[in-house]
Amino acid sequence: MAKVLMKGNEAIGEAAVLAGCRYYFGYPITPQSELPAYLSKRLPQVDGVFVQAESEVAAINMVYGAGSAGARVMTSSSSPGISLKQEGISYIAGAEVPCLIVNVVRGGPGLGNIAPAQSDYWQATRGGGHGDYRTLVLAPNSVQEMADMTIEGFELADRFRNPVLLLSDGVLGQMMEPVNLPEPRDYDVNSKKWALGYPGKDKAERNLCSSIFLDVEELEEHNWHLYQKYQVMTDLFSEGQYKDFAVEEHLCDDAEIILVGYGIISRILKTVVEKCRKRGIKAGLLRPKVLWPFPTKAIQRLADKAANFLCVEMSCGQMVEDVKLAVNGKKPVYFFGRTGGTIPSDFEILNEVDKIVRPD
Amino acid sequence: MIPSFFSGPAPVTFLIGGAGAGKTELSLNLATWEASRFKQVSLVDLDIVNPFFRVRKLKDQIEKLGVHIIFPDLRVASGDIPGLPGAAWGAMENLETAVVCDIGGGEPGLRPLGRMKDHADQRQANVFFVINPYRPGFSTVAELEKSYSLLSELSAMKATCLVANPNISGETSPEIFREGMAVIREFSQHKKVKIAFSIADAGLAEIFKSAPVKAPEFFDGSEGLMLAIRRYWDVPWQFGDNANH
Numbered sequence: 331m332a333k334v335l336m337k338g339n340e341a342i343g344e345a346a347v348l349a350g351c352r353y354y355f356g357y358p359i360t361p362q363s364e365l366p367a368y369l370s371k372r373l374p375q376v377d378g379v380f381v382q383a384e385s386e387v388a389a390i391n392m393v394y395g396a397g398s399a400g401a402r403v404m405t406s407s408s409s410p411g412i413s414l415k416q417e418g419i420s421y422i423a424g425a426e427v428p429c430l431i432v433n434v435v436r437g438g439p440g441l442g443n444i445a446p447a448q449s450d451y452w453q454a455t456r457g458g459g460h461g462d463y464r465t466l467v468l469a470p471n472s473v474q475e476m477a478d479m480t481i482e483g484f485e486l487a488d489r490f491r492n493p494v495l496l497l498s499d500g501v502l503g504q505m506m507e508p509v510n511l512p513e514p515r516d517y518d519v520n521s522k523k524w525a526l527g528y529p530g531k532d533k534a535e536r537n538l539c540s541s542i543f544l545d546v547e548e549l550e551e552h553n554w555h556l557y558q559k560y561q562v563m564t565d566l567f568s569e570g571q572y573k574d575f576a577v578e579e580h581l582c583d584d585a586e587i588i589l590v591g592y593g594i595i596s597r598i599l600k601t602v603v604e605k606c607r608k609r610g611i612k613a614g615l616l617r618p619k620v621l622w623p624f625p626t627k628a629i630q631r632l633a634d635k636a637a638n639f640l641c642v643e644m645s646c647g648q649m650v651e652d653v654k655l656a657v658n659g660k661k662p663v664y665f666f667g668r669t670g671g672t673i674p675s676d677f678e679i680l681n682e683v684d685k686i687v688r689p690d
Numbered sequence: 691m692i693p694s695f696f697s698g699p700a701p702v703t704f705l706i707g708g709a710g711a712g713k714t715e716l717s718l719n720l721a722t723w724e725a726s727r728f729k730q731v732s733l734v735d736l737d738i739v740n741p742f743f744r745v746r747k748l749k750d751q752i753e754k755l756g757v758h759i760i761f762p763d764l765r766v767a768s769g770d771i772p773g774l775p776g777a778a779w780g781a782m783e784n785l786e787t788a789v790v791c792d793i794g795g796g797e798p799g800l801r802p803l804g805r806m807k808d809h810a811d812q813r814q815a816n817v818f819f820v821i822n823p824y825r826p827g828f829s830t831v832a833e834l835e836k837s838y839s840l841l842s843e844l845s846a847m848k849a850t851c852l853v854a855n856p857n858i859s860g861e862t863s864p865e866i867f868r869e870g871m872a873v874i875r876e877f878s879q880h881k882k883v884k885i886a887f888s889i890a891d892a893g894l895a896e897i898f899k900s901a902p903v904k905a906p907e908f909f910d911g912s913e914g915l916m917l918a919i920r921r922y923w924d925v926p927w928q929f930g931d932n933a934n935h
Contacts, residue, residue: 332824333824333858333861334824334825334826334829334858335710335822335824335825335857335858335859336710336825336826337709337710340826344826360741360770361741361742364709367796368826443768443769444741444742444768444769444770445742445768446742500741500742501742504740504741504742504743505743506710506859507859508824508858508859508861
């Protein structure tokens, strides 16, 4: 298929349909509204269901229901709306129901503004809801990856029976780039043995999806089960099957300074790395594509070689804490951030690199 | 050269079409092109749909080129409140002011047009329907027919001409351009709505002109009447020293 020109929000919508998602529940909010708008037109064309719920809380619980029934299902919102969904996300994680949740991040805290930001990193990677749980967090940096990671997100959610969060930002949602739409995936809504209404040999299975475990021993056992699942995920993303999917390294081998950034920032950092190299500064880029499980080991390896780390974010500094944990005091970790909707320019990041590498 | 659509001392042009068709880029280029030909030029930001990539964001840069930018009150300018600027009607009533109106994409974007219709009729405005066949919903003659009919039905103003903008951003090759043009030409013949001109980035336009261009510039080239444009919306990693983004 030839390339098409799409907004990031639209690309997620089309990719979801290609992934076999037939259910969307959500509520409009800038800057992600093109996504529900797109699916409100597109899902009825493929016998899907689009519901604009009465609230974000209602929408996430509809996702819980459809996911429990074995469907590929998604919701999306922007920062304040994702805050509202946290209770439901905790229930979904507790009940081990796969689904895709998209956050097109805008400036916070509170109502903030509608401009792009990366200030929901903590919420995304720590889990904004209650209880011991984790969500798998993917961080695309192009419209193409908005599409690709949507498809992969559904696959991963099913594999691990876990909610997957696609963490993008206002720029990625709104900007237009050429996209090669991925091939459609076959998805059978009756393929999950644990799901409600799974058609057994003679009659439907009596399955239960729930996050309630009133018995103390039962809940402890369930929580350790979840913990072990998260450990398996961590291993697969740091050393196993998804190692290369989880992180992108660019010119890191001989780098004296490693620039660390995810999402839209990583595209700017790539420009900075090129400019540094032209000026004789050996810079490299480490870009986490998966934010939880965080690519701790990839950073640890580089901490033995590089002299400095500079983490750049569109926040006052959130991911930098994970970078520091990974570097573990071996080398200095510096931070540069802009917030409130300002996208840092390559020029100002280059100044920061200069201050670190050439302090005189 | 000055195309016939822009004859007279102060032409008025409305740009409509699907979301992401390229209306805002065209409006910026058209207004700056007009600035060196007409006495006064106002570019009216009537985009009530897009939250980010709006004319108002480039106010300082464009006003230096002699275009007066009209957009909703400063206090709501950075928000997503669908406000219309009162000054838009002032510009329409001043017969010495050339006006370019950038309308938001899709069905919701068309809503302000009803409020402007009487003024547009009085000034015999151009209403250009901008088409990029590489956008979802606009890629075949059948899809174009459907989207065009829907938008025309909802629009208070009838399109006077089409503007062809076949592109996939920075990756547009001459072949991609020509393939897209073929779809738009077929639709134009089928629908009996003329193509006013096409648009291409300066680099691509030079190939069709077989000579250097100075965007924004109209010329007659191998693909017919074309407006060579410069791109105002750069991707963030190319913003470079332009740190006001």
